[in-house]
Amino acid sequence: MPYISHTDQQRAQMLAEIGLKPEDLFSDIPPSLRCRPLNLPEGLSEQEVRSRLAAIASKNYIHLTCFLGGGFYDHFIPAAVYALTSRSEFYTAYTPYQPEVSQGTLQAIYEFQSVICRLTEMEASNASLYDGGTALYEAMMMALRLTRRNKVLVDDSVNPIYRVMLHSYTRNLKIELTETENAGGLANREAIRRALDEQTAAVIVQNPNFFGCIDDFTDLAEAAHSKGALLIVSCYPISLGILKAPGAMGADIVTGEGQSLGLPMSFGGPYLGFMATRKEYVRQMPGRIVGQTTDAQGRRGFVLTLQAREQHIRRDKATSNICSNEALCALTALVYLCLLGKEGLRETAQLCADKASYAYQRLTAIPGVRPHFPAQWFFNEMVLDLPCEAAEAAAKLIERGYAAGFPLSRYYKGMNNSLLIAVTEKRTKQEIGMLAEELEAIL
Amino acid sequence: MKLVFEKSAAGRRGLRIPKSDVPTSIHLKKEYLRAQPAALPELSELDVVRHFTELSRRNYGVDTNFYPLGSCTMKYNPKVCERIASYPGFAHLHPLLPQLRGGGMLTQGALEVLYETDLMLREICGMAAFTMQPMAGAHGELTGIMMMAAYHRDRGNHKTTVLVPDSAHGTNPASAAIAGYTVKTVPSDEHGCMSLSALKAMLNEETAGIMLTCPNTLGLFNPHVKEICELVHSVDGLAYYDGANLNAIVGKVRPGDLGFDIVHVNLHKTFATPHGGGGPGAGPVGVVEKLVDYLPVSVVVKREDGTYALEYNRPKSIGYIAPFYGNFGVILRAYVYLLMLGREGLERVAENAVLNANYIKEKLKPYYDLPHPGICKHECVLSAARQVKESGTYALDIAKALIDAGFHPPTMYFPTIVKESLMIEPTECESRETLDAFIEAMIAIAQKARTEPETLKAAPVTTPVGRLDETKAARELNIACL
Amino acid sequence: MIDPEARYLRTHEWAKEEGKGIFAVGLSSYALEQLxxxxYLELSEKGDTVEQGGTFGVVESVKAASDLYAPLGGEIVEVNHAVSDNPDMLKEDPYEEGWLVKIKASNPSEFEDLMDAKEYKQFLETEAE
Structure with missing residues (x-):
């Protein structure tokens, strides 16, 4: 039997030694509550299971050249990342509740918190949350607690999947969630200022936003603060290699999806939500936090701290119900950022921007292809308008081997011809040129 | 040990970034740029490898030795699951592909994995359908409670309260509270199970539902569990099964047969996916027929032609609780585990997990207090009350002494309804030899508590650091190296 | 140690009359030992109102966090910022310097609902069982 070591003889001996018969083990369960034998297949050998799963995997189209983004990107992952994170001392450990035998996980989380603070230019970070979407929801709840208010403004240039998540989560709560319509591709200043009032807990924006446009929210931070509201910024960590950090804009809570930091796309997860804030707000921050301390001999060590905020102690009064983090994914992001280092991340971000800029030039040179937001700067993702329906064009390009981008009509009215195209450092000049040729050919 | 930042040297590089092959070099508007690159450490690749290898050696995992952490089901994580999760056909799949026109056909393999895992979980739990989206057990609880709320809203019920037992995990009350419910706690009776009379007194028209872990956190199976579900149904409440302890009864009892309406399972417990040092996990949620319409968007369906598709048009759904389809990589590992075990293997899981827990319980009974004697399920809860009284040796001291004996400690001080509790969950994977070595260590510690308690107070001495000052950590609050 | 002048809640908060319907409120030394x-100590702000049994703050130790419950309802007229800045003070002098807030009672007769020192002592003895 796989993964069970007792022989039948050992089982019999063990039962005899504790004075039980085999049927005694479940004698506390009334027979009427026992189930019929399960209707499941016979077990497989490793050899069989590997060949079956290899066949299943081959049904997935992974050989498309990827210009698909939308918050989830095909970045290069150095070999050392997996070599280190696949050490079983890391991945077969539990939550570090016994710090003396968990210093590896704990120090790694402390270092992760530190790199997130350094990237976002914030003072405090938690040990991570499930993903970028739930991190944004937790940030909103945190702002509601901090301000004791009940209104939230979110611009529609924030990832539409995250916005629909915010609506789902708040359906049973007394929260007024209002969306503002972006102005020419950027967060709508005028609408946000108009809607901001004494009951507004937070303004939620994203940089670069879902359209790929870059913004500077310094003015919005001031506007929010002048009404006692907080500014929440969702961001794309690779872009922080060159872009102004949300902390430098005056953001109060910063969240984001950490998938781009060394995690494979893996059909949607596991990913990594990160969250950073000001030190004064740390007691309202959800999730685990690791702090530095010493032992009796003065040796430096790390422990989970501020646990009294958490569900296992505070129960129904906890800051969140979250009971885990994505520790292994946080470790992955940390290893990735250490390998790239200060210059490597900057160069990677610059490479993304340069290649995207080249793609923009090539693609907008095609007759009938135009930028949707010509006045805006973009990082590595752009909205282009095609002379035909974007969903149709994207489907045709799939047949030619390209995941050319994401048609925006699914989430934005009136953008039937708009295609959201992402370019990472992995895309070559040749691939970009081929995409341009294929696109021109199908139009 | 130094922090990674303390090993940094200006100008050192770990990775060569390719030269740009495009003619453009974009200069973004200065106000959009950061003044300085982010202060990441500067290290060589070998520096990074040595740093994290050293960190890994300061960790203890299931692969290191016995890890009897109660309530956590630290079973062996098969290597084949890791291997398959890294297949490029799964690892490199973009989650937005199915949202392209005709895109579902690009991800048939991944959808098949989700659909087939769903089918197996339905059969194991006796539910009508599952959502695979929740990314942890607590996330599953919140999803389940949101569906409970949607059900009551749909029926025009005005429900305000969710009941939980006093032995519940903290996530139960926390999940119900953040979903907007008031939480009331039902006390346990003298047998360690939920008191039926207290439950009857607390049930009323405002009861939205109950959340139960079964067997409970004392490792006890409540024989009245079906009656509890019926009582809750009598006020049109829903019964929620917290699957944290499913490993005890998998293949023997199905929550659906007991009358539960909503179930979450922890793939990282019962279905052997790695805990990862605290995540990622996965907490799929199953529901009975009357709740299927409320499952989150999207749901994987199998069409008549045998292909798989994602269904987005679900008007009664609670909406989106995750961006995509859940922690796919975790679900995939659990699927592989289930295929490997098959029906027969799965039945052996509970039998051996329960045998191992009872074996430990009986062998340690003479040396530690056992507040709830009798058959336990997958875990047993001992108490160090005797040791506290005799020599001032606390559960904490026993836990730390176990570290010096080479074992990970059991869960301590939970459940809170047992004083000085030590909650031991051996899982089905451990050999008799390992269990005997652990029992021997526990007996030796009980003896030491009498003869030389001071040595236990000093433990652990074999670890890179000794007991750490948690008060200092909370007061000084150094949580980042800036 | 139990202050004979004070009256107590089962959740270990005490109240002492200071005259003009104003009561000082704090935590008993038993509660402090248990914690x-x-x-960290977070207290409501001056000017906030609280009902009898309502919460006026949170006290947090490494392993526990408890809400602080008001022995009497009324308006919080003074907050002891010295203790919230330095919680160690609480243990040194829980019944004098370690007061937490002062409440102007909206119904001073609520004081009579509380356990007196003798009753509280008995209560603690049953707690210890």
């Missing part, structure tokens, strides 16, 4: 080292 261990306090790492």
């Amino acid at each position: 261990g080292d306090i790492v």
Whole structure:
């Protein structure tokens, strides 16, 4: 039997030694509550299971050249990342509740918190949350607690999947969630200022936003603060290699999806939500936090701290119900950022921007292809308008081997011809040129 | 040990970034740029490898030795699951592909994995359908409670309260509270199970539902569990099964047969996916027929032609609780585990997990207090009350002494309804030899508590650091190296 | 140690009359012992109103966090910022310097609902069982 070591003889001996018969083990369960034998297949050998799963995997189209983004990107992952994170001392450990035998996980989380603070230019970070979407929801709840208010403004240039998540989560709560319509591709200043009032807990924006446009929210931070509201910024960590950090804009809570930091796309997860804030707000921050301390001999060590905020102690009064983090994914992001280092991340971000800029030039040179937001700067993702329906064009390009981008009509009215195209450092000049040729050919 | 930042040297590089092959070099508007690159450490690749290898050696995992952490089901994580999760056909799949026109056909393999895992979980739990989206057990609880709320809203019920037992995990009350419910706690009776009379007194028209872990956190199976579900149904409440302890009864009892309406399972417990040092996990949620319409968007369906598709048009759904389809990589590992075990293997899981827990319980009974004697399920809860009284040796001291004996400690001080509790969950994977070595260590510690308690107070001495000052950590609050 | 002048809640908050319907409120030394080292104390603000049994703050140690319950309802007229800045003070002098807030009672007769020192002592003895 796989993964069970007792022989039948050992089982019999063990039962005899504790004075039980085999049927005694479940004698506390009334027979009427026992189930019929399960209707499941016979077990497989490793050899069989590997060949079956290899066949299943081959049904997935992974050989498309990827210009698909939308918050989830095909970045290069150095070999050392997996070599280190696949050490079983890391991945077969539990939550570090016994710090003396968990210093590896704990120090790694402390270092992760530190790199997130350094990237976002914030003072405090938690040990991570499930993903970028739930991190944004937790940030909103945190702002509601901090301000004791009940209104939230979110611009529609924030990832539409995250916005629909915010609506789902708040359906049973007394929260007024209002969306503002972006102005020419950027967060709508005028609408946000108009809607901001004494009951507004937070303004939620994203940089670069879902359209790929870059913004500077310094003015919005001031506007929010002048009404006692907080500014929440969702961001794309690779872009922080060159872009102004949300902390430098005056953001109060910063969240984001950490998938781009060394995690494979893996059909949607596991990913990594990160969250950073000001030190004064740390007691309202959800999730685990690791702090530095010493032992009796003065040796430096790390422990989970501020646990009294958490569900296992505070129960129904906890800051969140979250009971885990994505520790292994946080470790992955940390290893990735250490390998790239200060210059490597900057160069990677610059490479993304340069290649995207080249793609923009090539693609907008095609007759009938135009930028949707010509006045805006973009990082590595752009909205282009095609002379035909974007969903149709994207489907045709799939047949030619390209995941050319994401048609925006699914989430934005009136953008039937708009295609959201992402370019990472992995895309070559040749691939970009081929995409341009294929696109021109199908139009 | 130094922090990674303390090993940094200006100008050192770990990775060569390719030269740009495009003619453009974009200069973004200065106000959009950061003044300085982010202060990441500067290290060589070998520096990074040595740093994290050293960190890994300061960790203890299931692969290191016995890890009897109660309530956590630290079973062996098969290597084949890791291997398959890294297949490029799964690892490199973009989650937005199915949202392209005709895109579902690009991800048939991944959808098949989700659909087939769903089918197996339905059969194991006796539910009508599952959502695979929740990314942890607590996330599953919140999803389940949101569906409970949607059900009551749909029926025009005005429900305000969710009941939980006093032995519940903290996530139960926390999940119900953040979903907007008031939480009331039902006390346990003298047998360690939920008191039926207290439950009857607390049930009323405002009861939205109950959340139960079964067997409970004392490792006890409540024989009245079906009656509890019926009582809750009598006020049109829903019964929620917290699957944290499913490993005890998998293949023997199905929550659906007991009358539960909503179930979450922890793939990282019962279905052997790695805990990862605290995540990622996965907490799929199953529901009975009357709740299927409320499952989150999207749901994987199998069409008549045998292909798989994602269904987005679900008007009664609670909406989106995750961006995509859940922690796919975790679900995939659990699927592989289930295929490997098959029906027969799965039945052996509970039998051996329960045998191992009872074996430990009986062998340690003479040396530690056992507040709830009798058959336990997958875990047993001992108490160090005797040791506290005799020599001032606390559960904490026993836990730390176990570290010096080479074992990970059991869960301590939970459940809170047992004083000085030590909650031991051996899982089905451990050999008799390992269990005997652990029992021997526990007996030796009980003896030491009498003869030389001071040595236990000093433990652990074999670890890179000794007991750490948690008060200092909370007061000084150094949580980042800036 | 139990202050004979004070009256108590089962959740270990005490109240002492200071005249003009104003009551000082704090935590008993028993509660402080049970909590261990306090790492954080958050108190309601001056001007807030609270009902009898309502919460006026949170006290947090490494392993526990408890809400603070008001022995009497009324308006919080003074807050002891010295203790919230330095929670160690609480243990040194829980019944004098370690008061937490002062409440102007909206119904001073609520004081009579509380346990007196003798009753509280008996209560603690049953708690210890």
